[in-house]
Amino acid sequence: MAAETKRTVYQGSELQSFRFYLQHTGEHAAVLHILQKHLPMEFQKIAADKSSLGVLGVGSGGGELDVEMLSLLLSTFPTLPITADIVEGSTELVANFKALVAKTDNLQKIPFTWHVMLSKEYRMQVKDVKKYDFIHMIQMIYFVDDPTETIKFYHSLLNKNGMLMIIVEKATEGWDILWRTFSKEFCSEALPVYRSSKEVIASVKTLGLKYEEHSIPNTFDITECFDPNSETGQRLLRFMTGTDFTSFTPQIRADILNLLRSKCSTEKEGKIHFNSSLSCVFVHA
Numbered sequence: 001m002a003a004e005t006k007r008t009v010y011q012g013s014e015l016q017s018f019r020f021y022l023q024h025t026g027e028h029a030a031v032l033h034i035l036q037k038h039l040p041m042e043f044q045k046i047a048a049d050k051s052s053l054g055v056l057g058v059g060s061g062g063g064e065l066d067v068e069m070l071s072l073l074l075s076t077f078p079t080l081p082i083t084a085d086i087v088e089g090s091t092e093l094v095a096n097f098k099a100l101v102a103k104t105d106n107l108q109k110i111p112f113t114w115h116v117m118l119s120k121e122y123r124m125q126v127k128d129v130k131k132y133d134f135i136h137m138i139q140m141i142y143f144v145d146d147p148t149e150t151i152k153f154y155h156s157l158l159n160k161n162g163m164l165m166i167i168v169e170k171a172t173e174g175w176d177i178l179w180r181t182f183s184k185e186f187c188s189e190a191l192p193v194y195r196s197s198k199e200v201i202a203s204v205k206t207l208g209l210k211y212e213e214h215s216i217p218n219t220f221d222i223t224e225c226f227d228p229n230s231e232t233g234q235r236l237l238r239f240m241t242g243t244d245f246t247s248f249t250p251q252i253r254a255d256i257l258n259l260l261r262s263k264c265s266t267e268k269e270g271k272i273h274f275n276s277s278l279s280c281v282f283v284h285a
Helices: 012-025 027-046 064-076 091-102 105-109 119-125 147-155 174-181 197-206 231-241 250-262
Strands: 053-058 082-087 112-115 132-138 158-169 211-216 219-221 265-268 271-275 278-284
Touching: 012 027, 012 219, 012 231, 027 064, 027 132, 027 158, 027 211, 027 278, 053 064, 064 082, 064 091, 064 105, 064 132, 091 112, 119 147, 147 158, 147 197, 158 197, 174 250, 197 211, 197 278, 250 265, 250 271
Parallel strands: 053 082, 053 132, 082 112, 132 158
Antiparallel strands: 158 278, 211 278, 219 271, 265 271
């Protein structure tokens, strides 16, 4: 997730918490599986009758998924010139992205333009706005001030046959249940309103845009979250609740754990697996 409102970017302990979460949840692997399934066909549509392709990543983080998508695009069109613009506010994550590019041989032919700023700043500061064929916003729509206006802006940057891809937590799944139930406790000045695919689809429909939605199934083991002596469990809970779990009252902590077990997860062979499915929304030009 990339940040936009009062929070600037993931940094310091927040960044470490985010990386810890990714290491323990398999989220990127689940997303990549769906992208490898659907994107090659979408790329064929996007590239129809074009002599070059422009890609814009918004809130690209450390670039792990961007590198995979660009490699997939290159393998689909090995001779077509491709450019990539990246909007990301964290200098540390941009440095991580650049390091990945440097050690990925096939990406050396792609010229990158780095916009080290938030999406909001990009919209305000970039005057000579380019057009793109593929724009993606992965796990960043939570932090924008107005999702409808944000989607409208980036959709306006699409070339003919272009596509805007938005990946967000899926409505009615574990994240959605958890955060809507405890929105009063979890939401803050940095993230005043929780959003899922429900709000994204509503915005797309409001704008009258053509879209497709694909589910990204995923679960991860949160068994250790129920052991107060487990460092892994406490670190996962910190990311999942957006704050230090021990800062809640004993009753709130008990209520959160009860909800996680009863409504947000499935149990199998003594393990508790959080239902962390995402939605991938393709919005067409």
